[in-house]
Amino acid sequence: MSGLVLAIPSKGRLQENVQAFFARAGLTFVQAGGSRDYRGAIVDVPDVEIAYLSASDIAGQLASGAVHLGVTGEDLVRETIPDADLRVKLLQPLGFGYANVVVAAPKAWIDVSTMSDLDDVAEDMRRRHGRRLRVATKYVNLTRGFFAWKKPAEGRSGPGVSNYRIVESVGATEGAPAAGSADVIVDITTTGATLAANGLRVLDDGVILRSQAQLVASLAAEWSPAARSAARTILIRIAAEVRARSVREIRAVIGGRVERLIVDLGARFDARAPFGPPAPGTPLVLHAPKRVVFDLVEALSAAGAGAVTVSTLEDVFESSPALVEDLFGALGG
């Protein structure tokens, strides 16, 4: 088929969260042969095939272009796709699957709190014992990038870590230092509890990546007209839902002209009047980020508003949502 392939994690909490996220955007998945089928579709959006895959396969298939859109962790995108920014586009953070990729050292190393300390220790080890600092991780590429010395010419500065070796570890990485197979680790953590239980501590500047689940587009896939059209439908709905969740609608009747007030509130609170200035005697409608709602209400009162109402919205369809522009901008044409 020449339509769109959307890759979704095939199991666990991640799959449930993804399904819930799409469902909120009015995109309901159906699995043709029940939950054991690895292919599916979206109710009422034609030309979409859903592929249920493991999160790491999704990253690989986005890179190769076997799927058009996919949901996976940013950690996997950055680890498994070389030059990720040239091959895929991160479209939308999804607000779940939070985890950090971190550098953690034994708590007993009271002389080590930063990456720069780690570099000193690594050289000490090589000088004293003729061996390099061993880093256990499954994030080989992220580790190498983070440990590399930052050259002023690259617009980054800060020491790297030399004299280290990677010990590849696919499971229970946090146990490697206690087991004696490594000195420090690079691993993913949500609360840090597992690290602490294994006598490890995250370095002060040791957060490599703050990861969460992302909706990702492949730039290598063949984007047929049918695939583009299906992607547009999906992204418009997601953008409407994401926008609706991030803003509140504020209504108030203001006496007199409100054009200047709208401009002022836009600058101060990022508030927008989606329907423009109201007819005399009808309420002004504003959309504003939810964190500024109370300040905005105060500003409206100061401008002479009477009653002010605040409500949540179901969907906000904008004329050309940034999400859609981002994808088609990246695809070109």
Added chain:
Amino acid sequence: MSRPLPQALIDRFEAAGFARVDLPVLQPAEPFLDVMGEELRQRMFLTFDAAGRELCLRPDFTIPTALLHLASSEAGRAASYSYAGPVFRHGANGGEVAQIGVESFGRPDRLAAETEVLGLALEAAATLGLRTPEIRLGDRALVEAAVNAVDAPASLRRRIKREIAFGGSLDCLATKAKGDAEHAGLFAALEAAGPETARGVIEDVLSLAGITTVGGRTPAEIAERFIERSAARSAVVSPAQREALKTFLAIDAPAPQASARIRQLLGASAAADAFDQRIAAFAAAGLPVDAMRFSASTGQGFDYYDGLVFELARSGGGEALGGGGRYDGLLKALGAKQPAPGVGFALWPDRFEETTR
């Protein structure tokens, strides 16, 4: 496709006493990663044998030649080798590039060995069509001496050397390391107590907490560095010394004139004397010292070089067509019981093509 390797050069190296070695393309990966660092991994072609041992297509000839030497009956004696063939690194030319060169291990007559190797490199470059190359010289031992001249704790000096070797910014000279406030009182108390007492206190604290060797370091090592760090943190390099080091690193001058600038900063120094003697030896052997340019930054980041470093390029600059230098620490790093001097060079014959046309 690479051109066939020039047989004339191979014969010339053998005639000069550099025994031709044939090295397997497939090599254990460990020695390369151990000597050159994890950064090399992404440029190597790696695979595994049935037992799970990591193998690679040889990314250079120097390390396999050194290993061959160590495994041979010549180990511990002076021996010279030459090689020619493809090496493999991701990137250039589909990953396969021809290399030709020599290595000489164990020669105690250091200047003569360096002169011979550079002379042979220049002769080889001429055979490949480059008669008047630009010769860039560097000297890791001079940089080492310049940093050792800075009045700072040893651990800070080692950090400066790494900053220089890996292209860092030397920020560590300007900014004081940020101390963690929670331990400030402890640092102060330990400093006041003196190193011996301090070490005892830290070891006691760690053992009271039931902490033994976690992550391959003993409590004594941790204690020692804890004290070292507190000393390094309170150290300040004077602005004059900071400027002096930066000026030294910026030296880029014709080799015959470089000496005066090196001495401005190092004064009477064994490393500066060695530099002068080397230039004199080159001149005495008829090498074109006037075509040589010394720059303190040449050869930084070549992991195993530790003395003379040279690069040959077309006049007017551009990428190196070959290079070499001294690596006295290499054999020891590869497991030799005694350190032994080493010097050598390698050329990339394919890069000469443009020159000859």
